[in-house]
Amino acid sequence: MIYATNGDALTYRGIHPNLDLALENITPEFLDSVGYERVELKGSDVYATRFTYQTVPEEESFFEAHKKYLDIHIMVDGSEGVEIAPPEELAEFDRVEANDFYAYRGPACYKLALSPGNFLVVFPNDAHRIKMQLERPETVSKVVFKVRIIDD
Secondary structure (H helix, E strand, O other), X not given: OEEEEHHHHHHHOOXXXXXXXXXXXXXXXXXXXXXXXXXXXXXEOEXXXXXXXXXXXXXXXXXXXXXXXXXXXXXXXXXXXXXXXXXXXXXXXXXXXHHOEEEEEOOOOEEEEEOOOEEEEEXXXXXXXXXXXXXXXXXXXXXXXXXXXXXX
16 A cells, blocks of 8 residues: 655656556646546556545445556545555455456454545555545545556
8 A cells, every 4th residue: 555645656656667657647637637438548457537426434335455456546626534454354245356346344454534635556455445434425536547567
């Protein structure tokens, strides 16, 4: 997991070439250009999509994890609570392997607030629970990069 300010994104280059490409695009210009349709930077290996939704109480959310992709969550408007836990410490209740999606329930190890100006990178095996309201329900908008770091 990496939790940092958008302005520090480039300091995390060197972990993986696909991650480098995504980090280089954490700019106001690129984030403003991302809509609700997938924007491919390197085909299905690196792409970004904008999401807008209402945050929910903790009990209405769940953890998700991936095995081949990492996610970069960049808040554009609003704030949400996020929790992180190792998947092996959680109970899996759903999976769609074709979409690299694994769903879990259980307790968090780390809690943070994702707000405009910062980003969160969750690696494979960083189960993450998103969309949680902080004080009250809030409409949020964020850009999420999907970055393949494990080949088939």
